[in-house]
Amino acid sequence: MEKTFKKPQSLRDISTHYCPGCGHGIAHRLIAEVVDELEIRERVIGVAPVGCAVIAYDYWDFDCSEAAHGRALAVATGIKRVRPQNIIFTYQGDGDLAAIGTNETIHAANRGENVTVIFINNAIYGMTGGQMAPTTLLAQKTVTSPEGRQERLHGYPLKISEILASLRAVKYVERVSLDSPKEIIEAKKAVKLAFQNQIDNIGFSLVEILSPCPTYWDMSPKEAMDWIRDVMAKEFPLGRIK
Amino acid sequence: MTGNEAMAEGAIQAGCRFYAGYPITPQNEFTSYMAKRMPEVNGIFIQAESELAAINMVFGASAAGARAMTSSSSPGISLKQEGISYIAGAELPAVIVNVMRGGPGLGNIWPAQSDYFQATRPGHGDYHSIVLAPYSVQEAHEFMFLGFDLADKYRTPAIVLSDGMLGQMMEPLLVRSRELGVGREKLQTPNSLPVRQAGKLQTKSWALTGCKGREPNIVKSFYMLEGDLEKFNLTLQKKYKAICQKEQRYEGLFLDDAKIILVAYGTMARIAKSALHSLRKKGKKIGLIRPITLWPFPQKPFTQYSMPHTRYLVIEMSYGQMLEDVRLAVNGKSPIEFLGRSGGGIPAEEEIIDFVNRQ
Structure with a gap:
């Protein structure tokens, strides 16, 4: 009998440290599948963030670098400029990419660095225990917004993808979700295009992935998936932004 | 230039x-x-x-x-x-x-x-x-x-x-x-340089180049598992010890007969040198230690020349930062004076000479 569903070569065969129902595992796998399919495992270099995915390099089976919190796109810029023939991607959460690293994000995008950005938006700081993120929804309760996010005190959820799409040097921005098999297939298509763009020297490409964090949303894994579809995707509409 | x-x-x-x-x-x-x-x-x-x-x-x-x-x-x-x-x-x-x-x-x-x-x-x-x-x-x-x-x-x-x-x-x-x-x-x-030069170049084996033909390389400073960071820190400490042993650099002038040893680095050492030559011309027994590596700090001349009858004068364009390392190196064996200005002020040759003459 032929094996039709296999572990991607770019993913190590070990268990992860992620919570049950977390989206990181799916996102890691999508990247690994895409790297395999594009046959770039031997020239891809990943940049892992500070956040829950801090040890993403333990799961991917290709060259990786860490980056200080928020600085992934500065590190990626350094690597890509030295090695333009390699394929460089960053994997960053909402706190990393859209709070502490907003400056690095906007300027790398504005320079039109030919890199791929996988942006995991789960509307929360997971690693540090569920604090309010720049993408936390209005009324969403977190340990640092115990009464729920209020626009008067905390402002509105930051739509960094829309901001980036307004920059001339940015070539591709799409928002996808992991809330169902159908959406996961769409997410993979977007991730693949974002890597293909880099291979084709098209320029800065970013995929924002709405991803569940049942632990700090205080939900079951299924409730978290439903919440993405019914609530989060209303604030962060899916589809191609640029 | x-x-x-x-x-x-x-x-x-x-x-x-x-x-x-x-x-x-x-x-x-x-x-x-x-x-x-x-x-x-x-x-x-x-x-x-x-x-x-x-x-x-x-x-x-x-x-x-x-x-x-x-x-x-x-x-x-x-x-x-x-x-x-x-x-x-x-x-x-x-x-x-x-x-x-x-x-x-x-x-x-x-x-x-x-x-x-x-x-x-x-x-x-x-x-x-x-x-x-x-x-x-x-x-x-x-x-x-x-x-x-x-x-x-x-x-x-x-x-x-x-x-x-x-x-x-x-x-x-x-x-x-x-x-x-x-x-x-x-x-x-x-492959970070033109191909024509490639023949005589070597790759840094740990560098991120894509994992073709080898196990993946990871560049990181994160060691989460119990004991791992301590183990890594000990390898760093071993490296620092080797650097301390092999890489201390300094310039020493007239140390053998010096009664007063000036200690200064960088721009301040140039001014100290001018003062040293003026004072030497007048017969003063003055020497100079100019640390070239500030870390590792050059211990050797301080160990060798710290006697009860020698005095040090540390001169800095600060209010006494290198002074702390000199104190550690001299370890109480000689008296240490300090002359320092900062915020735009630079101790002038004349100030150093006056300071020495008052001793």
């Missing part, structure tokens, strides 16, 4: 092919020189959006195997400290030039030596950067070679600690890159 330009050219000739910087006075000649010069040698120049971005671009470029550097001045170096700690923790080589100015805060743009502490007692975690203190334009140029070679040899950040005076000052420069070119080409990576 100005000291800033001489250092920038030194970096280029030492094989540096990646520079990222952010404007700040008094090091701006450095950045503009690199902007013009890097493309001529197929190198990369980036004006970063901040000092934070610049040092982290250097992190990436170094991880990818290139000789990489950044430069800044005191407040900008404060911002780079996070990145320097990561570079030390990830065991990456990099050179950081600090053209020191007055502080604290925004301070001013006059020369100062107030960053001795933040160079030798740097950011978070148990690490050290090698710190080189040039005192002439020629030395500033040549210490870029030394800085890159030491950084590569020990896989650690090297700081060239200059100041606004040395950065802005113009002096003739003798370019001796062929004589000084020790090891620099063979440490470059093949």
Whole structure:
């Protein structure tokens, strides 16, 4: 009998440290599948963030670098400029990419660095225990917004993808979700295009992935998936932004 | 050439092919020189959006195997400290030039030596950067070679600690890159340079190049499992011990008969030298220790010359930072006096002479 569903070569065969129902595992796998399919495992270099995915390099089976919190796109810029023939991607959460690293994000995008950005938006700081993120929804309760996010005190959820799409040097921005098999297939298509763009020297490409964090949303894994579809995707509409 | 330009050219000739910087006075000649010069040698120049971005671009470029550097001045170096700690923790080589100015805060743009502490007692975690203190334009140029070679040899950040005076000052420069070119080409990576040079180059085995034909490389400073970080820190400490043993550098003048030994580095050492020669002419038994590596601090001359009848006079463009290392090195065996000014004030030759004559 032929094996039709296999572990991607770019993913190590070990268990992860992620919570049950977390989206990181799916996102890691999508990247690994895409790297395999594009046959770039031997020239891809990943940049892992500070956040829950801090040890993403333990799961991917290709060259990786860490980056200080928020600085992934500065590190990626350094690597890509030295090695333009390699394929460089960053994997960053909402706190990393859209709070502490907003400056690095906007300027790398504005320079039109030919890199791929996988942006995991789960509307929360997971690693540090569920604090309010720049993408936390209005009324969403977190340990640092115990009464729920209020626009008067905390402002509105930051739509960094829309901001980036307004920059001339940015070539591709799409928002996808992991809330169902159908959406996961769409997410993979977007991730693949974002890597293909880099291979084709098209320029800065970013995929924002709405991803569940049942632990700090205080939900079951299924409730978290439903919440993405019914609530989060209303604030962060899916589809191609640029 | 100005000291800033001489250092920038030194970096280029030492094989540096990646520079990222952010404007700040008094090091701006450095950045503009690199902007013009890097493309001529197929190198990369980036004006970063901040000092934070610049040092982290250097992190990436170094991880990818290139000789990489950044430069800044005191407040900008404060911002780079996070990145320097990561570079030390990830065991990456990099050179950081600090053209020191007055502080604290925004301070001013006059020369100062107030960053001795933040160079030798740097950011978070148990690490050290090698710190080189040039005192002439020629030395500033040549210490870029030394800085890159030491950084590569020990896989650690090297700081060239200059100041606004040395950065802005113009002096003739003798370019001796062929004589000084020790090891620099063979440490470059093949595909970051033109193909025609590739034959004589070697890859840094730990660099991120894509995992073709080998196990994946990971560049990181994160050790979460119990005991792992302690184990890693002990390997760092072993490395620092080796650096302390092998890399201490200083210049000593008239130490054998000196009753008073001046201790100064960088720009301050030039002024101290002038004072020394004036005082010697008048028959005073004066000597000079000029630390060249500030970390590792040169212990040897202090161990050798600290007697009850010798006195030290530490002179700095700060209110006593290197003074602490001199005290540790002298260890109570000789009395130590201090003369220091900062915030724009520089101890003049006459002040040093008066100070010595009052002793």
